[in-house]
Amino acid sequence: MFKTFLRDERGQSATEYILILSVIVAVVIAVGNHFKDKMKELVNTVMEKVEGAISNFTSASIK
Numbered sequence: 001m002f003k004t005f006l007r008d009e010r011g012q013s014a015t016e017y018i019l020i021l022s023v024i025v026a027v028v029i030a031v032g033n034h035f036k037d038k039m040k041e042l043v044n045t046v047m048e049k050v051e052g053a054i055s056n057f058t059s060a061s062i063k
Helices: 002-007 012-063
Strands: none
Touching: none
16 A cells, blocks of 8 residues: 555645645644743843843943
């Protein structure tokens, strides 16, 4: 059955396109939730470093 599927040279039907799209959407949703959490951590870390650098810069320029 799988070999027949691989040898079949007809184009995809709408059903096959929907199945492919649903797999892609499922992967994006699964990875997106994990990626969203990591992005929040990254942005918070960067902002903390920027705030620290600004604080050091302003305190050094006042002296």
